[in-house]
Amino acid sequence: MIVVLFSGGRDSTCLLDLMVARGGPVTALHVNYGLRAEADEDEAHCVAMCERLGVPLRVHRAGEPRGNVQAWAREVRYAEAHKLEGLIAVAHTATDQAETVIYRLIASPGRRALLGMPARSGRVIRPLLGMTRAETAAYCAERGLPWREDSSNAGSARGRIREILDLHPAAEANVARTLALLRDEAEVLDLAVDAALEADLTTLPPALARLVLQRMAGDVPIGAHADAILALARKGGTAALDLPGGLRATSEYGRVTIEPPSAVEAPAPARLSVPGETRFGEGVVTCEVGAGDLTGLAPTLEVRAWQAGDRMRPAGLGGTKSLQDLFTDRKVPRARRHALPVVVSDGEIAWIPGVATGERFRATEESGERVRLDWRRS
Secondary structure (H helix, E strand, O other): OOEEOOOHHHHHHHHHHHHHHHOOOEEEEEOOOOOOHHHHHHHHHHHHHHHHOOEEEEEEEEEOOOOOOHHHHHHHHHHHHOOOEEEEOOOOHHHHHHHHHHHHHHHOOOHHHHOOOEEEEEEOOOOOOOOHHHHHHHHHHOOOOOOOOOOOOOOOOHHHHHHHOOOOEEEEEEEEHHHHHHHHHHHHHHHHHHHHOOHHHHOOOHHHHHHHHHHOOOOOOHHHHHHHHHHHHHHEEEEEEEEEHHHHHEEEEOOEEEOOOOOOOOOOOOOOOOOOOEEEEEEEEEEEEEEEOOOOOEEEEEOOOOOOEEEEOOOOOOOOHHHHHHHHHHHOOOHOOOOOOEEEOEEEEEEEOOOOEHHHOOOOOOOOEEEEEEEEEO
8 A cells, every 4th residue: 555645736746646557556645734725725626636546535634733833744744644554655856855955954964964865764655756846747747637836835945945956957966866875875884883883982083973973863963962972971970961852962981872861760768677678679689687798787777769969978988978979989870870779777878789888887807796788680
């Protein structure tokens, strides 16, 4: 099944007719956004054209727009298309490709702009990327297929870009050939990026480091922030930077990650008897009496997550220190800090696995009853 996104314009009319001619089941989807006075007339035209071509048509009325109108309209039509079975055919042409490249270069820097729209992305296919708008118009005229003109296009950003392309008769073809070359070269660059994903970014050539960062960010363009992210990595320690699209770049001891910020939900606090065991988060904390390196613990302990402002007196340091500083010193990643159990005895932090033991609870040769605390992930 081929689902053709059908606006009634020259490009989608050409696409619909070509899909019918190739054989196989075809259906059309028309979205009436209600944004122009001619919207209902466009819908009626699409109904008539689909009846003429013998194509089932689904019409969706979009309702009230939200936020950025163009982004909303795109979201609506693709959401409706994905409710249907089969490939989704979109009438993007070589002219649209050239306009897209120029617009992206104006709107944001980076290599993504120069790669344009792919011929296929998931279920979405673009069969007309090899044809210009002039060629789709000629096709429709030859086949006697009428189309609707969108009067709003002339004053839009893409309409103004179209005027730039009209400055040279080979503009669209030149852009298309350039994109083909760049896509070939991108395959080579992608292999280099694959090999560098686990590398220390500060040791890579800047161009390769930027490509690695963009790979981490996926479809969100972050080229303008690449230098700032690399500066975080060079500083060492732990630091973070908010990026477009709700992403966050985090550098922890030279390793950079880019991911959506997520609220970390700390495990619920628990009580631990001496001896005994209790579940905490993704693991179990156990307490054994008779051996170990702690002493002087209360009969019942509190096991909880790290809290802002927590301080303890680590064994051997001769003073108090914040847990945040201890985590930094021990190179504990931020994402793991709330998952670690903090064992508290009579209001004083006694032990954090892999981080520190409280000075007052450290067993010595003269200590009496000794206790061993352990934390195992389950």
